[in-house]
Amino acid sequence: MVRALIFDVFGTLVDWRSGVARESEAFCNARGLAIDGLAFADSWRAKYQPAMEAVRGGGRGYVALDLLHRENLDATLLEFGLEGSIDAAAREVLNRAWEKLPPWPDCVAGLNALKPDYVIAPCSNGSIALMTWLAKYAGLPWDAILGAEIARAYKPQPAVYLASAAALGLAPNEVMMVAAHNSDLAAARAVGLKTAFVPRPSEHGAGQTSDLAPDADWDVIAADMVDLARRMRS
């Protein structure tokens, strides 16, 4: 019945926090600036949902996440007192930290195990460009790049899930959304997709309190992506 699996990416497949921390620290260190990379990553990411909310609410037309990340970087540099130290061209380079995120250890093997039997694609709020370059960096073997830019909307808006299914010529119930975030799955289920939960209890670091466990009877609950592939075969 399920013919395609579509995936949340930030947090579910890649460790954005460690990756952005590492890239930001290396970037600043090369310029003689010292920062707490994890604090920088958390601050940058904290502006993610509010920035998308302006688009979701209709106050702003769709713009790609790369631009929202770039604007949020300006605000983060200001918070860290670095606004005078990094010029616009350098900020463009630092903004590409989001294209250089490490996959969780099980991801590449799990996706490769799923790929012979299913179309696999990201259904992320990241743009086609961001998802393509990130996949190139992290070795994510996508069949297509779906998600926000196809729909010109941001999850959890229904259009993102529905446009991703439609772009494959599939009905919603032929597509399974895979995420480490219960709210993402709830939105996907509400428009008819199948759902799979994979916990990522250290996405936000050791003190994480959210999404430690499934909060509904998702169609599949797996320990990681290799386990998901095993469950989808059986």
Place this chain on the structure above:
Amino acid sequence: MVRALIFDVFGTLVDWRSGVARESEAFCNARGLAIDGLAFADSWRAKYQPAMEAVRGGGRGYVALDLLHRENLDATLLEFGLEGSIDAAAREVLNRAWEKLPPWPDCVAGLNALKPDYVIAPCSNGSIALMTWLAKYAGLPWDAILGAEIARAYKPQPAVYLASAAALGLAPNEVMMVAAHNSDLAAARAVGLKTAFVPRPSEHGAGQTSDLAPDADWDVIAADMVDLARRMRS
């Protein structure tokens, strides 16, 4: 300088004529109907450019190529006197012949050789769905699916090439269009893309008269996709 290669698909990477002929013959034979598969494929394909022209001219809004193929199938069945023999549900199945086309023998090896160094993606008039399922069938290892549906326009309209480059966050001259059709390359070059020609002298069968050789000084002229990969490395 070039960071992505984008490819024409029908004719350049896959042998649509043999593939559609084989699928159509098998489909009809299974129903006790005899057809000349190559004549059927040629007739079906002959309606391709006129159908897109209605969209290019603005008389019809963008619809995916799958729908144009489906409408053209109706007209082709009528020409072959089969309009009463194949119902609507069966026509949907036959329409998927375009997802089951054999790659030319050099394509998969050539694309795999290019993939470590470049983003590779189709820039076809086929839809995201058609390109994704065809890639799954033929083993084309795309990084992303670009082309007509991203732009909601049909080649050789400039928007298709420009939207494909923009979707990767690249300038036109960072992207190379690869095709077996001189007109496709001329349109890509006109909006700033780099160009590579690969001849496919039997796309239309033994009597082919078009596109037997490059008709301009394209940036790269290669014998096949493996040769293209070799030239892009040197």
